[in-house]
Amino acid sequence: MTPGPWYKKLSVQLIALLTLALLPLGAVAIFQTDRVAAKTDANAGLALLSLTEAAARQEQILIERAIGTARLFRSIAPTFLADPQNCASQLAPFIDANPEYSFIAVIPQSGIVECSSADEIFNLNGVDNFDELMSSQEPAIVVDRNGHASGESVFVVSEPLEMDGAFAGFVSVSIPHRSLPTYIKDDEQYQGLVELVTFNRAGTVLTARGGLDAATPELPSGLELAGLFSTQSQTFRADNRRGLERRYSVVPIQGSPASVLAIWEIENALSLPAKISPAIFPLLMWFASMGVAMLAMNTLVIRHLTRIRRKMNAFADDRNTHRPYAPNALFPIEIEMLEENFARMSEEILRDEAAMENAVREKGVLVKEIHHRVKNNLQLISSIINMQIRNADADETKTVLRRIQDRVLSLATIHRDLYQSQDGGRVNAGNLVTEIVEKSAELVTGEGRDLNLQMEIDPVLLYPDQAVPLSLVVSEAATNALKHIGAQSARGGTFDVRLKQDGTTCTLVMTNSVGVTQSRDSTGLGSKLMKAFAMQLGGTIDIDETDDQYSLTIQFNADDFQPEARDY
Structure with missing residues (x-):
């Protein structure tokens, strides 16, 4: 017998029906798994935000204190401006008492700084970001890789100054990068933290635990930091500029134009879901169901039907009959009855064929006898006619x-x-x-x-x-x-x-x-x-x-x- 199309096989049809039956369950499982994964991811994000706030606590305190200092000196800036020669004598002791600061100055709109903690005059016209700072008239934090006063890399916290109700400039406090804390790699609480940076509203990196140059390759690829600046905390996944996937968490520093960006390794991020699609679990369930169903079908049905088919083929080819299979405890009663019916049917067919062969043999003998008699009669008639012709x-x-x-x-x-x-x-x-x-x-x-x-x-x-x-x-x-x-x-x-x-x-x-x-x-x-x-x-x-x-x-x-x- 020629095998039929593959889609008519019992195993294929069983898989199709079971797949159809499992489809709603799979859809529900995918939905539930997706919800659990999303909830787990959200919880992991909240945990990362909390860790980010804790890890950046020192930067946050330093920036907040610098803002407080700038606001303090802003309130007494008119006194300093009235006697610019005495500014250094009044501001320098504060710098000496607070080594986390390197420079304090009152910057007028003209850009000529006469009142500062340093006993000299500075001209800031033409300095990067100076024009933007004056035109914004808002609190700002900027980076100066070559500090004009200290000559070292600093980031500057500036608060706007008003005199007689009008904008008069900024009070700026410079914080050297050397005074920033370094990342403690031995702390298991922050295991997986690759880098911790702060950035301002313009997307400029202010601080980095590993250094400003080393932090650049770890920043998210294709995303501008300015777009991440917000008053709301957030987490997201993205590839860094080296093509490695990272988990990023952003926490704003309240009361300042700065935010903290923590960069985490995916495999070590706290409670992060594995990079496995939620559909993998229903798919595994489908494979397991198909395996159990095919094992049961092969054990209980297919192998017995295959044996019966072989018996039928042998019977059709040479009328060879086999003894019935001795059933065991797992032998399905329906298959057992089918095999018994085939054995009984084959015996009846053999008996009927034997009877038909006998009938055909008898008919053949009868036909030969009829032909013999007809032949003799025709010869007899021809002989009689021949005798008549001679007479x-x-x-x-x-x-x-x-x-x-x-x-x-x-x-x-x-x-x-x-x-x-x-x-x-x-x-x-x-x-x-x-x-x-x-x-x-x-x-x-x-x-x-x-x-x-x-x-x-x-x-x-x-x-x-x-x-x-x-x-x-x-x-x-x-x-x-x-x-x-x-x-x-x-x-x-x-x-x-x-x-x-x-x-x-x-x-x-x-x-x-x-x-x-x-x-x-x-x-x-x-x-x-x-x-x-x-x-x-x-x-x-x-x-x-x-x-x-x-x-x-x-x-x-x-x-x-x-x-x-x-x-x-």
Whole structure:
């Protein structure tokens, strides 16, 4: 048996149905897993924000104190500006007492700094960010990698100054980067913290635990820090500028134009969900379900059905039967009943086939006996007619008897071919026509006359209902043709016989020459017989006769086998 399409296999259909059944559960599982992952991620983000605030506590205190200091000196800045020469003597002791600061100055809009903790005058015109600072007139924190007063890298906290209700400049406090705390790597609480930086509203990095230059590659790729500045805390995932995925947490420093950015390693971030899609769990559940279902199907059904199929194939090939499989405790009762039914069915088939073989054998013996009896009867009839021919005195009587004998011999020929037929009871009518014509032609050649016989015969298979009348009509036509062919002429005549088949349409054409002085005396029995046989064929007969030629054309259709009507 040829295997069918793959999608018709039991295992494939089972997987499809189970997948359809598990689809709603999978969708619910994905939804729930996604919600749990989102909630876990949110909780992890809150934890990271709390850790970020704790880790950046020192930066936050330092910036808040610097802002407080700037605001303190802002309140007394008019006094300092009234006596700029005494600013250094009043501000320098404060710097000495607070080493976390390196410089304090009152910066007017003109950019000429005369009042500062340093005993000198500074011109800030043309310095980076100076024009933007003056135009903003808002609190700001900027970076100066080369401090004008201290000559070292600092970040500057500036608070706007007003005098007589009008903007007059800024009070700035410089904090050197050297005074910032360093990251404590041994602290397990902050394990996984890659970098901790602060940045201002413009997106400029103010401080970095690992250094300003080292912090740059760890910043998020494709994101501007200015866009991350907000009054709300947030966490997100992104690739750094080296292409490594990081977890970022942003916490604003309240009351200042600065925010803290903590950079965490993904694998060490606190309680972060693994980089596994929520769909992986329903998928694993699907694989597990399919594995259990296929194991159960193979154990309980498929392997038993495969064994039964092999038994059926063996039985179909060589009628080989096998002993039933000894069931065990896990053998399904339905499969057991199926195997028992097949065993019982195969035994019944073998018994029925044995009975049919006996019936066919008996029928074969009976058919042989019938054929033998028919053969003997036809031989007996032919012998009787032959005895009558020898005892007859009149030539006309002998001629009539010979014609009867020819018809009997034609029936015998048909009977013999039917007896020997191996094609479902059909007879090769072409062989019958050839044999009948050749036997009829022997009569002419036996009289010493020349005969130009031409035959073109197709192998036409007909059932006996048509083969018999066709043979009889050919026998009658050949007898009539050879009787009148070249009569009273020593040169003999021509006889052309053609039998063609085109689809189911068969055409018989028999053409013979006619003697010059042939006798026209005839009883007309031959013509009547040929017309009768043509009617039995279910065909039409057409006779074309001239002075020197006689042509007979019969056209009919080869019928299929028509069983006899049942006699009720």
